[in-house]
Amino acid sequence: MRCLLLPYFALLCVSTEAVMLCDDKPDGVYEQGCKVFTRCTDGQATVVECAGDEVYNPAIEDCDDPNDVAPPCGFIIDCSVKPDGHYADVGFGCHSYYTCEGGRFLGHNFCPVGLVYNEVLDVCDWEHNVYEPCGIVPRP
Numbered sequence: 001m002r003c004l005l006l007p008y009f010a011l012l013c014v015s016t017e018a019v020m021l022c023d024d025k026p027d028g029v030y031e032q033g034c035k036v037f038t039r040c041t042d043g044q045a046t047v048v049e050c051a052g053d054e055v056y057n058p059a060i061e062d063c064d065d066p067n068d069v070a071p072p073c074g075f076i077i078d079c080s081v082k083p084d085g086h087y088a089d090v091g092f093g094c095h096s097y098y099t100c101e102g103g104r105f106l107g108h109n110f111c112p113v114g115l116v117y118n119e120v121l122d123v124c125d126w127e128h129n130v131y132e133p134c135g136i137v138p139r140p
Contacts, residue, residue, distance in 0.1 A: 020045045029061045034073035034108045053106065072096050072108040079105045088117040094134035097124075 022040035024112035050063035091139030094116040111124030118125035
């Protein structure tokens with residue numbers, strides 16, 4: 001079990017055990033993030049967490065050195081002077097965001113298809129609800 005403290009003091013606990021059903025899926029990788037992904041093999045789901053600095057590489061469907069992985073997962077950000085928090089990946093169309101904590105870069109997270117990261121609300125959201133440059137709402 002892995003728990004994260006989310007904004008507004010919500011605690012999200014997620015089992016590191018496979019929670020995805022693979023019965024009707026062909027072998028392959030599903031629900032991937034930059035550090036964790038689910039692999040279906042012969043109808044069985046396995047959650048894989050990349051060790052150390054490795055990140056998910058969609059080209060090989062496995063963990064890999066970030067230098068060999070395309071952005072955003074292969075793009076490491078200097079968080080040494082950033083306050084703790086989540087930041088939109090503006091250079092990647094805001095369809096992902098990254099986390100800085102204690103001066104360390106903790107990786108990128110993807111928004112669901114069609115959504116962009118809303119830094120004001122700290123959630124993935126529709127473009128019509130998000131300020132520029134991630135959304136279409138002009139800044140006040």
